[in-house]
Amino acid sequence: MSAAPTRASRPHSPGGRARLVVERLAPEYPGSARELCALAHESPLQLLAATILSAQTTDERVNAVTPQLFRRYPAAADLAAAAPADLEELIRSTGFFRAKAASLIGMAQAVVERYGGEVPPRMEDLVSLPGVGRKTANVVLSVAFDIPGFPVDTHVGRLSRRLGLTTEEDPAKVERDVCGLVPRRQWGALSLRLILHGRRVCAARRQRCEECVLADFCPSSTVPWRSPPARGAISAVGRAPTGRAVAKRR
Numbered sequence: 018m019s020a021a022p023t024r025a026s027r028p029h030s031p032g033g034r035a036r037l038v039v040e041r042l043a044p045e046y047p048g049s050a051r052e053l054c055a056l057a058h059e060s061p062l063q064l065l066a067a068t069i070l071s072a073q074t075t076d077e078r079v080n081a082v083t084p085q086l087f088r089r090y091p092a093a094a095d096l097a098a099a100a101p102a103d104l105e106e107l108i109r110s111t112g113f114f115r116a117k118a119a120s121l122i123g124m125a126q127a128v129v130e131r132y133g134g135e136v137p138p139r140m141e142d143l144v145s146l147p148g149v150g151r152k153t154a155n156v157v158l159s160v161a162f163d164i165p166g167f168p169v170d171t172h173v174g175r176l177s178r179r180l181g182l183t184t185e186e187d188p189a190k191v192e193r194d195v196c197g198l199v200p201r202r203q204w205g206a207l208s209l210r211l212i213l214h215g216r217r218v219c220a221a222r223r224q225r226c227e228e229c230v231l232a233d234f235c236p237s238s239t240v241p242w243r244s245p246p247a248r249g250a251i252s253a254v255g256r257a258p259t260g261r262a263v264a265k266r267r
């Protein structure tokens with residue numbers, strides 16, 4: 018890790034701040050994008066289904082229903098042929114279950130009809146599937162296929178703006194701006210680390226700048242100039258039983 022910036026050497030460009038964000042958050046939330054992803058899955062299809070289910074709910078709730086979902090509908094063809102009422106009942110606890118069931122069935126039918134039952138590893142193909150937007154497609158690319166992708170959810174957008182990496186509100190424009198500042202190989206893990214940091218430290222209503230490892234250069238910091246806190250200052254609350262941090266979406 019490079020030396021902490023002095024008051025005079027604080028980065029004043031988005032690119033300089035992005036470099037420090039990548040550098041500081043990696044040891045706080047170690048692991049690859051796959052390791053940081055909190056949605057349980059064993060295949061691209063399972064991750065795609067879990068990500069569709071994760072809209073407007075917690076990853077814990079999704080993980081509570083997906084074992085049964087994946088057992089009952091192991092292949093895209095099985096999900097494509099699902100009876101809507103059965104599927105709705107199975108995923109009811111995740112909320113918006115009628116719309117989600119329709120998306121799951123429509124997605125699976127398109128995967129079977131257009132891609133031979135295999136989830137396609139290309140952005141333009143993924144976003145052509147029912148219920149799949151750019152954020153979901155980027156999750157699948159970066160986590161399941163290890164292809165650079167930068168999912169922008171509410172946490173990623175908020176932190177990117179607070180850190181002065183973008184001024185945009187539109188997720189696609191946030192993605193464009195941040196991806197222009199960060200090496201491609203960092204995109205997926207950075208997105209998940211920003212989610213974790215947004216949940217634990219830089220929440221929407223309460224930004225805990227006094228505990229933040231980015232406070233010495235963040236343009237939105239509420240604390241006076243000081244050296245960055247020692248590594249590990251972030252609360253361990255919410256860490257997985259293994260001690261590894263996992264990102265949860267909302």
Ligand code: SF4
Pocket residue numbers: 176179180218219224225226229230231232233235236237238239
């Ligand atoms: S210094 Fe404050 S505003 Fe900036 S990222 Fe950290 S918690 Fe958020």
